[in-house]
Amino acid sequence: MSEPINELRSRIDALDAELLKLLNQRAQLAREIGRLKNGAVYRPEREAQVLRRLKQLNGGPLSAEVVERLFVEIISACRALEQPLTVAYLGPEGTFSEESAIKRFGSSAERMPCPSIDEVFRAVESRHAHYGVVPVENSTEGAVGRTLDLLLQTPLKVCGEIMLQVHQTLLFNGDSLAEVKRVYSHPQSFAQCQQWLASNLRHAERVTAPSNAEAARLASGEPGAAAIASRRAGSRFQLKVFVENIEDDPRNTTRFLVIGPEDAGISGNDKTSLVMSATNRPGAMRDLLEPFARRQIDLTRLESRPSRTGLWEYVFYVDIKGHREEPQVATALAEVGEKASLLKILGSYPCARD
Numbered sequence: 001m002s003e004p005i006n007e008l009r010s011r012i013d014a015l016d017a018e019l020l021k022l023l024n025q026r027a028q029l030a031r032e033i034g035r036l037k038n039g040a041v042y043r044p045e046r047e048a049q050v051l052r053r054l055k056q057l058n059g060g061p062l063s064a065e066v067v068e069r070l071f072v073e074i075i076s077a078c079r080a081l082e083q084p085l086t087v088a089y090l091g092p093e094g095t096f097s098e099e100s101a102i103k104r105f106g107s108s109a110e111r112m113p114c115p116s117i118d119e120v121f122r123a124v125e126s127r128h129a130h131y132g133v134v135p136v137e138n139s140t141e142g143a144v145g146r147t148l149d150l151l152l153q154t155p156l157k158v159c160g161e162i163m164l165q166v167h168q169t170l171l172f173n174g175d176s177l178a179e180v181k182r183v184y185s186h187p188q189s190f191a192q193c194q195q196w197l198a199s200n201l202r203h204a205e206r207v208t209a210p211s212n213a214e215a216a217r218l219a220s221g222e223p224g225a226a227a228i229a230s231r232r233a234g235s236r237f238q239l240k241v242f243v244e245n246i247e248d249d250p251r252n253t254t255r256f257l258v259i260g261p262e263d264a265g266i267s268g269n270d271k272t273s274l275v276m277s278a279t280n281r282p283g284a285m286r287d288l289l290e291p292f293a294r295r296q297i298d299l300t301r302l303e304s305r306p307s308r309t310g311l312w313e314y315v316f317y318v319d320i321k322g323h324r325e326e327p328q329v330a331t332a333l334a335e336v337g338e339k340a341s342l343l344k345i346l347g348s349y350p351c352a353r354d
């Protein structure tokens, strides 16, 4: 090996030794903080601040995204020294829900795959898991109704959001698209790939599966069957990545919520999720939103769902910018509470995008 490479490698060795020492010092401090805590170990607001600060400090050549990924892992390992966390998600292994759970909690958190969104809520409510990760909306397909319905009933709080760019992959162990007789996938993924399927696999039978990972499992045992799922699911079930990025919109993103016993503290860039309903009269909704508008509090989302208490009655899911403990937001919420026939504050949490 040439002299300059050896020289650079020995400098890397020295830096690694230094990094290792620093990482263990960080872990030691986290452990001490853990001993001083009386309450939840996981502090989403603090983690969001740590990551935001590091991305601002970053001078490259590592990208902000890479810096985030590395530090999520470092934080995950430090947190696990305080207390190992269990995170429930919509399984099986290989789903986008699992990917988003890892994106937020890192790989040192224990993962608990659940067969349905209901089971994720139940696992956290019964304290079999500390936190849960559930999909709430997709940029192409809109709301995940079951999650919204369960949020209305649960005593749990929303303590985080995760944005995941969702790339759909055609997984297939054959040699050409003409051999695909059947495609398995989750209905959401079929919907996200409609145009691609219409132009490339018009004649294949479409069979819905309860999850993308389950679709991959089914396809792996059946000649002539393909699955639309994630790359992860492909490697988990030994399926070949046949065509990548087949989603109709390349910006296709799914938003997940983290649910837990408490919401998050103020991080400085937060959102609050609410459910509310108004009596059925003209202008009722406008009146409910007026306290936010008057204070220039941004509405980032407004979604209606049947209330299930009466025909053609609705509840509204609203996300606003700001934390429920910030004075402006708190007074607006108090005003809304006086006018609304129902107001449930689902929780405040750091914005996933700064």
Ligand SMILES: C=C(O[C@@H]1C=C(C(=O)O)C=C[C@H]1O)C(=O)O
Binding pocket: 029, 030, 031, 033, 034, 041, 042, 043, 044, 046, 047, 050, 074, 075, 076, 078, 079, 082
């Ligand atoms: C160390 C702490 O505990 C956890 C770990 C963190 C970290 O490693 O930076 C940050 C927040 C907590 O989720 C802390 O609360 O500061």
